[in-house]
Amino acid sequence: MQDSYGNEITVASQSALDHYDLGVRSFLAADYGAVEAFQAAVEHDDSFALGHAGLARALMMSGQMPLAKAAIERAQTLAAKLDIRQCQHVECFVLLFAGQPQKARALVKSHVRDYPRDALAAQLCSNVFGLIGFSGEVGREAELLAYTSALLPHYGEDWWMMSMHALSLCETGQIDASMQLMDKSLALNDRNANGAHFKSHAQYEAGDAAAGRRYLSDWLADYDDRGVLHGHLSWHAALWALHDGDAAGVWAAIDAGVGPQAAKGLPINVLTDTAAILYRAELAGLSVAPERWSGLSDYAAKFFPETGQSFADMHAALAHAMAGNGDRLAYIGDTAKGFAGDLVQPVARAWGAIARQDWQAALEELVLVMSSTERLGGSRAQRDLLELTYANVLLKLGLTEEARRSLTTRRPVLAAAPPIVGLGAQP
Ligand SMILES: [Fe+2]
Numbered sequence: 001m002q003d004s005y006g007n008e009i010t011v012a013s014q015s016a017l018d019h020y021d022l023g024v025r026s027f028l029a030a031d032y033g034a035v036e037a038f039q040a041a042v043e044h045d046d047s048f049a050l051g052h053a054g055l056a057r058a059l060m061m062s063g064q065m066p067l068a069k070a071a072i073e074r075a076q077t078l079a080a081k082l083d084i085r086q087c088q089h090v091e092c093f094v095l096l097f098a099g100q101p102q103k104a105r106a107l108v109k110s111h112v113r114d115y116p117r118d119a120l121a122a123q124l125c126s127n128v129f130g131l132i133g134f135s136g137e138v139g140r141e142a143e144l145l146a147y148t149s150a151l152l153p154h155y156g157e158d159w160w161m162m163s164m165h166a167l168s169l170c171e172t173g174q175i176d177a178s179m180q181l182m183d184k185s186l187a188l189n190d191r192n193a194n195g196a197h198f199k200s201h202a203q204y205e206a207g208d209a210a211a212g213r214r215y216l217s218d219w220l221a222d223y224d225d226r227g228v229l230h231g232h233l234s235w236h237a238a239l240w241a242l243h244d245g246d247a248a249g250v251w252a253a254i255d256a257g258v259g260p261q262a263a264k265g266l267p268i269n270v271l272t273d274t275a276a277i278l279y280r281a282e283l284a285g286l287s288v289a290p291e292r293w294s295g296l297s298d299y300a301a302k303f304f305p306e307t308g309q310s311f312a313d314m315h316a317a318l319a320h321a322m323a324g325n326g327d328r329l330a331y332i333g334d335t336a337k338g339f340a341g342d343l344v345q346p347v348a349r350a351w352g353a354i355a356r357q358d359w360q361a362a363l364e365e366l367v368l369v370m371s372s373t374e375r376l377g378g379s380r381a382q383r384d385l386l387e388l389t390y391a392n393v394l395l396k397l398g399l400t401e402e403a404r405r406s407l408t409t410r411r412p413v414l415a416a417a418p419p420i421v422g423l424g425a426q427p
Contacts, residue, residue, distance in 0.1 A: 005117040009050060010082050016044035016051060023054050024120060027061070028160040030193035032224035034058035049078035053090045054120060056097070061228050063266055072097050085115050092121050096131075101339075105131040109147070116154035119161075126164040127194070128171070128379045129268070136310065136339025136375050141171045159188035163195040170202045171380055178202045191222075193229040200236045204381050207413045213240035225257065231265035234258045235273035239280070239381070243419055247286055250277070259292070260299040267303035268312050271296070272378070275315035276385045279322070283388050285421040290323070297323035307332055310340035311377035317348035318385075321355040340375040343368075347376070347386070354389070359396040366390050370410075380411075387411045392420050 003009045004021040011017045023037030038055035042048050052075035059068035072093055079090035088111045095104035105125060112122045125131045125147055132144045148165040155161035162185035169178035179202045186195045196219045203212030216237055223230055234257025241249030254277060256262055263270045274296050278288050300316035307313045313336050320329040333348035350365035369376070370390055373383050387410055394403035403423060407415040418424040 003050075005119050007085060007115065007118055008083065010086060011041075011048050011051070012045040016041045016048050019044060020048070020051050020054060023051075023058060027054070027058055028119060028123065028194070029189065029191060030197075030227060030229045031191065032227045035062055035064075047078055049075050049082055049090060050086055051075075052078065053093050056093060057120065060097070061266070062226075069097060085118065088115075089118055089121050092124055096124065101131055101134065105135065112151060116151050122151055123164075127167065128382075129377070134309075134311065134339055134377045136377070138372055138375060141168075141374055144168045145172050157188065159185045159192055159195065162188070163192055163198060167194070167198040167201070170198055170205060173205075175202055175205045179206070193223060193227055193233070196223075197229055197233060197236070200233070201379060201381055204236075204239075205413055207416070209240060209243050213237070213244060216240060226264050228265055231257055231263035231269045232273055234263070235269075235277055236381075238277045242277070242281060242284055242286075243417075250281055250286065254278075260295060267299075268309065271300050271303065271312055271319070272315040272382065275300075275318045276382060279318055280385060280388060280419065283392050283421065284419040288322075293319060293322040294325075297325045297328065301325075301328055307336040307341065307344065308338040310336070310338040310344050310375075313338060313341070313344045314347050314376055317344070318351045321348075321351035324355070326352070340377065343372070343376055350389075350393075354393070357396075359393050362393045363397060366393060384411060384414065387414065388418070388420055391418065391423065395420065395422050 001009055001011055001017055003017065004024060009017065011020065019037050019041035023034045023041060026037055027034035035055065035058045038051055038058050041051040042055060045051065052071045056068045056071035056075060059071060075090045076094050079087050088107065092104055092108050092111060095107060108121055108125045108131060112118060127133060132140055132147060137143065145168040148168040152161055152165045162181050166178045166182040166185060169181065182195055182199045182202060185192065186199065200212055200216050203215065216233065220233055220237060223233065234253050238250050238253035238258055241253055258277060259274050260270055278292055282288050296319040300319045304312050304316050313332055317329055317332045329348060329352050333345055333352065336344035336348065338344065346365040346368040350362045353361035353365060373386050376383065387407065391403040391406050394406060404415065407418055
C-alpha cells in the first residue's frame with residue numbers, strides 16, 4: 001500500500017491507512033485531531049509501525065510526553081523488520097525523542113534526499129521551531145530556505161510544502177514571493193494553521209497591520225483552541241492589537257489564549273509568547289501588573305527548571321528579571337547551556353541590568369548578541385523583542401538617533417512607527 005504522499009507503507013488494512021493519512025493531514029495543518037486519527041490507525045492495526053511513530057509525534061506536539069515515548073518505543077520495535085524507508089523514518093523520531101537533535105537533523109536531511117515525499121520525516125527539519133530552526137547555527141534561515149527549495153519540486157500542488165517554503169521565503173526577506181505562494185497554499189487548504197500563521201508573518205514583515213489584524217481575527221474564530229498553534233496565533237493577535245494602539249485588545253488576546261492561565265499549547269509557546277508580549281507592551285507604554293510577571297516567572301521555573309532550550313531560556317530570564325527573582329535569573333545567566341547558551345548568558349545579564357535600569361550595562365551585554373540573534377531561534381517577528389529592547393536601551397542612554405538608525409537599518413518595517421515610548425508610541 002501507499003500513503004497519501006505515495007510512499008510504500010506496511011499496514012494491514014485500508015481503514016488503518018485511511019486514519020493514518022487523516023492524521024498526517026491533520027498534523028501537517030497543525031489542526032486538532034492528529035492524536036485521535038493516529039490512535040484510530042493503530043487500533044485498526046496494532047502492528048502498524050509508522051502509525052505508532054505518527055502517534056508519538058502527535059502526542060509530543062500535544063505535550064503528552066510519557067505516552068509519546070511509549071508510542072515511539074513500540075514503533076521502533078515494529079520497524080526493525082521493515083524496509084529502509086520506514087526504518088529510517090522511525091529512527092529520525094527515535095533520535096528526536098532521545099534528545100539528539102544534531103543526529104536527528106543529519107539523518108532527516110539525508111533521508112529526504114532519498115525519500116523527499118516522506119512528509120512527516122521532512123517536517124522535522126521544517127518550520128521555525130524545527131531541527132534547523134533550533135540548530136543554533138549562524139545562517140540557519142538560509143539553510144531552511146535551501147532545505148524547502150530542494151523539497152518543493154517533489155511536492156507538486158501540495159498545500160503543506162507550499163506553506164513551508166513560503167515560510168522560508170518570509171524569513172529570508174522575500175515577502176512578496178512568500179505572500180503569493182502562501183495565498184496559493186491557502187487556496188488549496190485554507191484551514192492550514194501553518195499557512196494562516198505565516199501569512200500573518202508576511203503581513204507583519206510588510207507592515208500591513210490593518211489587513212493582518214482583520215485576517216487573523218477572522219481565521220482564529222474557527223480554529224480549535226486545542227490546536228497546537230492557537231496560543232501562538234493569539235500572540236500574533238495581541239501583537240496586532242499592540243501595534244494598532246488597542247490596549248484592551250492586547251489584554252483580551254493575552255487572557256484568552258496566550259498566558260499561562262488560558263493557553264492549552266506547549267509550554268515553550270506559553271512562556272516565550274507571554275514574556276515577549278508583556279515586555280513589548282511595556283516598551284509601547286502599557287503598564288504590566290507585577291503579578292503577570294511573577295506568575296510567568298513561576299511558570300518558567302516549573303516547566304524550564306534547567307537550561308538547554310535557548311529560545312525558552314532567553315524568555316525565562318526576562319520573566320525572572322521583571323519579576324525580581326534574582327536567583328532564578330542568575331542561574332540562567334551563569335549556567336545557560338543549549339544550542340545558543342553562549343548568547344543566552346549575556347541576554348540574561350542584559351535583562352537583569354534593564355530591570356535595575358542600568359542601561360549602560362545592558363548595552364554592553366546586548367552588543368555581544370545583536371550580530372547573530374538568529375542563533376537564539378524564533379522568527380524575525382519574535383526576535384524583534386531583542387531589536388526593540390536594544391533600541392530602547394539606546395534611547396534611555398540618550399542615543400536617540402542611534403536607536404532610530406538601528407531600527408532603520410536592521411528592521412526597517414518597525415522604523416516608521418516604532419512601538420516604543422519616546423520613539424513613536426504614545427504613553
Ligand atoms: Fe509566529
